[in-house]
Structure formats: C-alpha cells, structure tokens
Amino acid sequence: MQKSPMTLEEKAGTRMIRENRLERFENRTRHRDYTIRFTCPEFTCLCPKTGFPDFATLQIDYQPGAWCVELKSLKLHINGFRDQGIFHEDVANRVCDELVALLEPKYLRVFADFTVRGNIHTTVTAVHGKPNPEAL
Amino acid sequence: MQKSPMTLEEKAGTRMIRENRLERFENRTRHRDYTIRFTCPEFTCLCPKTGFPDFATLQIDYQPGAWCVELKSLKLHINGFRDQGIFHEDVANRVCDELVALLEPKYLRVFADFTVRGNIHTTVTAVHGKPNPEAL
Amino acid sequence: MQKSPMTLEEKAGTRMIRENRLERFENRTRHRDYTIRFTCPEFTCLCPKTGFPDFATLQIDYQPGAWCVELKSLKLHINGFRDQGIFHEDVANRVCDELVALLEPKYLRVFADFTVRGNIHTTVTAVHGKPNPEAL
C-alpha cells in the first residue's frame, strides 16, 4: 500500500484532539438527582506490549453533583486515546479517575466493552460512589 | 431546493400546537397504585448553541395521585418543543418539572434517549418521588 | 365496500362471547405458591369518545389462592371487550378488579400494552397484593 506521508499536525481535528482538555459546566438542575449516560462506540487505543490497535465501546453513567461534563470535550478526550498505549483493565479505571477528578460526581460508572482478542471477549466495569437508585 | 413560503399559522395543527396547554383529568382508580408509561418517539428540538435540530425518544412513567395527564394535550406539548432551543440535560428535567407541577404524582420518571451527536449517544433520566415497587 | 348484513346473533361464537361468564376451578396445588402468566395479544375495544377501535396485548400474572381462572372463559371474556367503550387507563384496572373478585388471589398483575395513538405508545400496569418473590 502506498502510504502518502500526511502531515497530521496541520489538520484542525488532529490539533483539537491534541490540545483538548476535559471541560465541565455547572449543573443546572440541583433540586433533584438524575442520571446521564454516554455511549461512545469509537474508542481505540494501542496495546502497550505489542503496539497493535485495540477497540472498545465505552459506556459512562453519572449522577452529577455541582458539575456536568461538556460533551464535545469528552468526544475529543476519547479521540485522544488513539495513540496511547494502555491495557484493557486500565482503560475503565483511568477514565473513571479522570471524570471523578473533574466532576466530583455523586456516582460515576465506566463500562468498557472490548472487541475479541485471543478468542476472548473482555469487559471492565469501574464505579465511583453509590447511585441514588431512585434516579437511575 | 425551492422552499415555498408556507404560511404556517394558517394550518390547524400548527395553531393547536401553539395554543396547547397540558391538561389533566381525575384519576378514576384511587383504590390502588398503578403505573402508566408513555413512549414518544417523535421528540425534536433545537440545539441552543447552533440552532441545529436534535431528536429523541421520551419515555414517561408515572404512578398517579389525584390526576392523570390527558394524552392529546401531551402529544401537542411534545410537538411544541420543535422550535425551542434546549440542551440535552435539560429536556428530561423540564418535562419532569412540568408534569410534576400539573399532576402532583406519587412517582414520575422521564427518560430521554437522543440520537448520536459527536459520535456519542446520550440519555438522561430524571425522577420525582419513589415508586410503589409493587405497582411497577 | 359491499357490506353484507350478517346476522351476528346466529353464530355460535358470537353467542358464546355474549353469554360467557368468567369461571374458576379449585387450585390443585395448595402446598406451594406458584405463578401463572397469560399473554393475550388479541384484545380490542372501542374508544369511548370517538368509537374508533383500540388494540392491546394483555399480560396477566397471578399467584393463586384457593382458585384458578378457567382458560376458555378468560378467552371469551377478553373477546367480550370488542364492542365495549373503555379508556386505556381503565382496561388494566377493570380486568384486575374482575379477576380479584373472582379468584381472591394472593397476587395479581395486569399489564396492558396498547398500539400507538397520537404518535404515543401507552402501557398501563395494575397490581393487587404482593407477590411471593420466591415463586415468581
């Protein structure tokens, strides 16, 4: 395959992903607990041992405290794993840690569902806090 | 595309949506708790930042107290979001607030399931009160 | 459409539906709680306001006490709603009341799942008593 040397840094999207920081905004509904779920089917990263690509769907549920995560910065953050080396077990835990630090949510759960490797299908679930079950 | 200038105000449906008020009727079965679920796949509104259309399915569950919501006025109310600017997180919370104010229900839950934006699928769940679990 | 005047009263099925009474028989297994579920996809009635037909699937679960409902009389009873005017909210509650009066069950639940009207899909759940959760 003829691989044309593309100067990636010149593309706007590439720069937006590189410069992105997760952003938050104030929760506009403080008088009740409620739950937000994001399903992100386009997660990809690299195996830290081999450099081969891995693929997953991330599902993020949270019950906000004072803050909500801004959707576009979340999308770019997920795009940002593309060239990172990270193990299956750590993907859910790292995204969980990052969002807990940003949002201080009442409850947050990250579910990472990877494609088959070694004939085995792996999922990892990391949770912070206890949900208000009435608000699920 | 040739966009014929349609005088919307002259159509009956357009006027019904504009003039609609959510209506209630008396709960005819007061001797037990029971649950009503409405699934409304035709919700659409506008993004307050960009003006682009958003689409969602709303699912509304409630256990009535003294009042039930009238179905046709609910349909027109949902139609009425078509030209409103409102964020994903606020749709479920606003519909929840409106129906709680109208119905004073024992329990009410609004689940809003939006189509994909930024490669991410978002849902929001807002709940008022605790359900009688025997009646779910 | 040429509508041939059919003298309905002369048909056996029509008469069986008209003359039917819900019947019960003695529960033959009194030494344990157990659960019976009937799913009836052929419920139809009329809208009391407009006279237009409505359609639903009824799901009936119960844990019998001294009595069980006889299946054929239940089928004919459901057939009997065909020419009745009754609101969505009342279908589940009326069937629940009728079966509770007949069977004095330990637990009975009626779930009515209607076809779309006004772009909205409605279900109603009415429950009598508390189930023995071990026997569900």
Next chain:
Amino acid sequence: MQKSPMTLEEKAGTRMIRENRLERFENRTRHRDYTIRFTCPEFTCLCPKTGFPDFATLQIDYQPGAWCVELKSLKLHINGFRDQGIFHEDVANRVCDELVALLEPKYLRVFADFTVRGNIHTTVTAVHGKPNPEAL
C-alpha cells in the same frame, strides 16, 4: 362483566367508518414508476362460520397509474371489516379487487398475515399486474 349498552351510532368514529368510501387522488409523479407500501397492523374481522374474531396485518404495495389511494379513507376502510364475516383466503383477494377497481394501478399486491388459529399461522398473498422491477 357488566356490559353497558353503548349506542355506537352516536360516536363520530363509528359513523365515519360506516359512511366511508375509499377515495383516490391524482398521481402527482407521472414521469416515473414508483412504489408505495402501506402496513396496517390493526385489521380484524369475524369468522363467517363461528363469529369469532380474527386478526391480521395487511401489507399493501402498489405502483400507481393515474391514481393514488387517499390514506385516511384506506384506514377507515380497514376499520370497516371489524363486523364483517370473511374467510382468510378471501381477505387478501377482496382488498386486492377493491383497490384495483379504484386505482387501476400498474401493479398491486396485498399480503395478509393472520394470527394463529388451530395451531397454524396462515398468510395469503394476492397480486394484480407485474411490477416494474426497477422501481421496487
């Protein structure tokens, strides 16, 4: 069950169904063949032998000539079978005959899919004319 004697003739919907006639309008796109499909899940009629109700989903496909069928009159026409006695084999053929007489279509197909009777699930397919396969 207490069967309140409802004076059906007084309801608007009942009268609309009784007085309905299938209507047609001029095909606005004569420069190409195209295909319209209607799926009608709420067909019910009576068994001519027994008077028991039958239920079906009708699927109607056609490639219009000079005329198209008006949707609301079609809905009311299907409602009009509710009190008619008609055999499974005849439902698809009668609807096909009626629409061919009304529309003189280039192609018309009626597929009737009945619920189980005698442990057997029956479908009947009646077709008029040959479709333009490029336009299916």
Next chain:
Amino acid sequence: MQKSPMTLEEKAGTRMIRENRLERFENRTRHRDYTIRFTCPEFTCLCPKTGFPDFATLQIDYQPGAWCVELKSLKLHINGFRDQGIFHEDVANRVCDELVALLEPKYLRVFADFTVRGNIHTTVTAVHGKPNPEAL
C-alpha cells in the same frame, strides 16, 4: 409550557440550513461502477394539510456518473425540509428529482420510511435509471 421567543436566524446552524445548496464533487473512480448508500434517520417535515410534523428515515442509493454528492450539503439539505409542507408520496420523488438534476447519476433510488399515521406505516420508493447489478 413557557415558550421563550428564540431568534432562530441568529444561530449559525439555522443560517447554514437556510443558505445551503446541494453540492457535488467529481467522481474520483471512473474506471468502475460502484454504489453509495446514505441512510438518514432524521428527516422531518410538515403535513401540508394540517401543519403537524411528519418523521421519516431516508435511504438514498446511487451509482455515480461524473459526479458525487457532497455529504455535508446533503445533511443540511435534509435539515431544510423541517419547515416545509410536503406529502408522503412526494418526499421520495422530490429528493429523487433534485439529486438526479444535480448528479446525472447512472442509477439513483430514494426510499422514504415514515412513522405511523392513522395506524398505518407508509414507505415510498422512487428510482431513476437501471442499476448495474454487478455493482450493487
């Protein structure tokens, strides 16, 4: 519902939809026939009689000649039907006419799948030209 008067014209997305023109680019693969399919689940327009909203999924297949349609302009074009009054039968035919005029394709097919109205589910299929069956 409190309907805040939003000045729609000031939003960027609203203006982009209003000012959009369908755009084309040169087909880069002229040495073979091939097929492109777009599925657009977010089509909405207004009923010309009543002003009530209608919803559909559009599926567009074509085999390009000299030109391909630009994806973003297609998205904005579909957004542009939101305030148009147009009948079910005409949606597929108008989109077909517009794309044929723009692209002069070897083959183009528009399939419009509407949500239920009057208890009936309608689809319309309009086709221009004959496909190269080897390239489907």
Next chain:
Amino acid sequence: MQKSPMTLEEKAGTRMIRENRLERFENRTRHRDYTIRFTCPEFTCLCPKTGFPDFATLQIDYQPGAWCVELKSLKLHINGFRDQGIFHEDVANRVCDELVALLEPKYLRVFADFTVRGNIHTTVTAVHGKPNPEAL
C-alpha cells in the same frame, strides 16, 4: 489527560504493520469456483479534510483465480490505514484496486460500512468482475 510520549516504532506490532506487504498464496482448489468472505470490523482511518478518525467494517468477497490472499497480511494491511487520510468513497475503491492487482480474481467485491457522520450512515460497494452465481 497525561499523554505519555510512547515511542511507537519500538513495538513489534507497530513495525509489523508498517513493514507489511499484502501476500498471496496459490489457490489449492482450481477444479471449482468458490467464494471466500472476510468481515473486518476494526477498520479505522482519518478524514483527509479534518484529521478526525473514521471507523468502518469492511466486507470482502472474492472468487479466486490462481491466487488467494494470506489472512495475516490482510489483517496488517487493514491496520495500516489507521494513520492514512482517505475519503469514504475511496476506501472501498482503493482496497478493491489493491486486491485485484494482487490476486487477479475472477470476482471481488468490497463493501465498506462507516459509522454515522453528520447524522448520516454511509456505505460504499465496489465490485470487480462478475461472480459465478452458482458459487456464491
């Protein structure tokens, strides 16, 4: 997110992807036509305009002549698109051209099914030669 500078070139998988060349082996069954289908759900590349990632499933069908494609080299070849900028319309056509040049097959078809962009789901189908229909 703390982005550790990973020296990708040092990983074995990264090097294998970079150095990979599509390989072929002799067809061991020349006395009949037969069909091989590969489904590859882990295709990703970059948008040439924006640098944002795109995702697709590729389905490749072929009827071999003298040669078959070696599976591992095909996997690495698909991995190799990860950092390439390429348009949707061109993915199917380029993979088709590459495999036709390598294999000189009797028939080859590439179907690329992309994830949603701009609310639209796109697929592209490119075909070389005519299949022996008996062997599909």
Next chain:
Amino acid sequence: MQKSPMTLEEKAGTRMIRENRLERFENRTRHRDYTIRFTCPEFTCLCPKTGFPDFATLQIDYQPGAWCVELKSLKLHINGFRDQGIFHEDVANRVCDELVALLEPKYLRVFADFTVRGNIHTTVTAVHGKPNPEAL
C-alpha cells in the same frame, strides 16, 4: 412417574385425529393466481429406527388450482403423525404427495425444519410444480 392408564380412545380430540381425512373446498378466486402459506410449529412423529420422538415445524406454500385445503382437517392431519414412524427426509415428501393428490395445485412447497439430532439441525424442502413468481 406414575403413569395413569388413560383410555385415549374415549377423548373427542383423539377420535377426531384418528378419523380425520384431509378435506378440500372450491377455490373462490379463480381470476388470479395467489399464494397461501401455512406455518405449523407443532409437528411431531417417531423415529422409525428407535421409536424416539422427533419434532419439526412445517411450512406449506401453495398456489391453488380448483381446490383449497380446509384448515381444520390440515391441523388434524398434522396431529395424526404423532404415533407414526417416519424419517426426516420422508416427512416433507409425504406431506407434499398427499396435498398434491388432494388439491392438484399449480404449485406446492413443503419445508420441514427439525430440531437438533446428533448435534445437527436438518431441514428438507420438497416442491411440486413451478410457482407463478408474480403471485408469490
């Protein structure tokens, strides 16, 4: 298990199955070809070698000539295989022969879909005549 000696011959259903003969009635729609499909999920017979029960779903399609098969006699006929010894390959062919002899149809197809035996799922398809493809 206590096996109460049930005198089967005394039951009405048992006698109806034993005495049943397949019946036909005149085709009421001779002016067009049309297709009837019966799906019968409750077929059971015995393995002629072992006496163990076998289970299948039968699907029967036909385009009638002068005669149609009467539904209730077909149901009883299928019930009548319960105590017969017959091989998988012969079920579809025998039912096909029987219905062809009774109906002299333009086209008739029997598809028998058996449950797993020896870790293998078997189906058999027997066909008489050629269908009018326009009427399928």
Next chain:
Amino acid sequence: MQKSPMTLEEKAGTRMIRENRLERFENRTRHRDYTIRFTCPEFTCLCPKTGFPDFATLQIDYQPGAWCVELKSLKLHINGFRDQGIFHEDVANRVCDELVALLEPKYLRVFADFTVRGNIHTTVTAVHGKPNPEAL
C-alpha cells in the same frame, strides 16, 4: 393418510422411555452452592379433557444438596409425558414435586412455557425452597 400399524413396543427408544426411572448421582462439589439449568424444548403431553396434544418448553433450575439428577434419565422422563393427560397448571407442579422427592435440593424451580391455545400463551412457574442468591 395411510397409517401403517407400527408395533411401537418393539422399538428400543419406546421401551427405554416406558421403563425409565429418574436417576440421581452424588453431588461432587459440596464445598459451594451452585446452580444447574436445563432447558428442554421438546415437552409434549395430552389435554386431559380433549386428548389433543399440548407442547411446551420446560426450564429447570436447581441448587443441589447431596444429589444431582442424571441427564439421560431426565430426558427420558420428559419423553414419558407424551401419552399422559395433564393440565397446564399441573405440569410445572408435578415435575417440581418429582424432582424435589428425588434430589432434596436446596432450591428448585420449574418454568413451563406452553404454545398458544385459545389465542392465549400460558406459562407456569413452580418453586421449591429459596435460592442462595450469590450462586445464581
């Protein structure tokens, strides 16, 4: 249908079903609770009133005490209902009683899911003991 008089008693399978007794073996894993589920889609019996055949899928869950049921004897036991007359409500309860007497399990549940009769789909669930929820 020509019904060849098959001397059933001479077949090995017929004799095995007639002579079968449910068998048990010692539970080899006594240091923990665990759950076994059998799904048996080939249950058939006779209606005690009419002699017509009934069909069901049985699902059996249990947490063993000292004994486990031997699979082949269970299969033959289920085959043994073929010529028994038994009501829907009693099938689950009788199988439950038989297995409780044989196995003295910590927990046992029988779920019987019958095919449609009288347009109604019936299931019956009988349970003995309480499950260890950690071991489900």
Next chain:
Amino acid sequence: MQKSPMTLEEKAGTRMIRENRLERFENRTRHRDYTIRFTCPEFTCLCPKTGFPDFATLQIDYQPGAWCVELKSLKLHINGFRDQGIFHEDVANRVCDELVALLEPKYLRVFADFTVRGNIHTTVTAVHGKPNPEAL
C-alpha cells in the same frame, strides 16, 4: 491444571469417530428434486501452521441423485476433523469433494463459517453442480 492422562482409545465414542466411514442410503423419493440442509455448529479442527484449534459452523445443502447421506455417519465424520490440521479455505472444499464422491448429487453446497481469527471473520462457500431452483 492437573491433566489426567485419559486413555482415549478406550472410550466408545472415540473409537466410533476413528473407525467411522461416511455412509449413504438409497434416495426414497426419485420422482422429484428436493433439498436437504444440514447445519453443524460443532466443527473444530487444528491450524496446520500453529496447531491452535479452529472452530466453525458447517452448512451443507444438497439435492440428491440416487443417494442420501446417513446422518449419524455424517456427525461422526465431522467429529473426525478434531485432530486434523486443515486450512480455512480447504475445509469447505474437502467436505464438498468427499460428499460429491459419496453421493454423486445433482447439487451440493458447503458453507463454512469460522470464528474470528486476527480480528477477521472468514466464511468459505464451495458448490458442486447447479441446483434445480424450483426445489430450493
């Protein structure tokens, strides 16, 4: 894992698989073409390069000439691949060759559907002869 040295040759099933020869019997229905389909989800073999196990579902369709394949010998034959080294492309072709030599069928098709290897899902379809399309 403690791997007890099991003397496989002493088991009846192991010997039956080793000694099995594909068997045929005379086609009892020569007066029409018909089709038999076997679906075998329990195929496993070894990769000739690595010795790692591969898994597939085989689907075999044929229209018999003078002979039919005996089901039990086919099951044992498929079991016999368990310790064979064979490539994906060759599985379908070898089974096709073997059955053609045994049966001299009018038409035979083998479809092998393998589990994912190298993130790619592979199927292979080998066909002998042309089917009678009326009998499919």
Next chain:
Amino acid sequence: MQKSPMTLEEKAGTRMIRENRLERFENRTRHRDYTIRFTCPEFTCLCPKTGFPDFATLQIDYQPGAWCVELKSLKLHINGFRDQGIFHEDVANRVCDELVALLEPKYLRVFADFTVRGNIHTTVTAVHGKPNPEAL
C-alpha cells in the same frame, strides 16, 4: 476421510497449550473494587463416559483482590481442556477452583453454557465470594 498423521507435538501452539500455566499479575487499581468479565466461546472437552466432544461458552466474572489473571495464559488454559474428559457439572466448578486458588479474588463467578445434548440445553453457574454490588 483420509486422515493424514499429523505430528501434533511439533506445532508451536500445541506445545504452548501443553506447557501453559495460568499466570497472574498485580492489580494496578487497588483504590476501588471493579469487575472484569471474560467471555470464551471456544471451550471444548470430552465426555468422560463416551469420549464424544462437548462444546460450551464460558463466562468468567471477577472482582480482583491483589491479583489479575493474565489473558493469554487464560486462553491457553481453556484450550487445554480439549483432550480432557470432564462432566458438565464439573467444568464450571473446576475453573472456579483454579482461578480462586490463583487469584484469591474478592468475588468470582463461572457460567458454563453447553450446546444441546439429549435434546436438553444445560448451563452451570459456580460462584466464590460475594460481589460488591456497587461495582458490578
């Protein structure tokens, strides 16, 4: 079938499976409970009585303590059952015992779902410890 005598011991995969030992690595996320699920659809072993092959999907869930299981050694361990004789009831319990001994997890569950034998579908669930329900 011509069974070429393949010297299995010479293959790398065969040797890796034979020499494999389950391996563990340190849990990198000790500050929270989390759950890992592996789904392994390629389990096969032999029936200890007959020597015939059995097939299952294994699902393993655990909440790690100090250790996690290494994925590749798990895959090879599952491959290692291929020539072992082991009963259905014991598969889940043995894998559970092995992983508990290796990992000393807070919670571990093995669910084994076997293909049909004797017309019955069997699953077995073995569990060690109690899960932290917040982390499921």
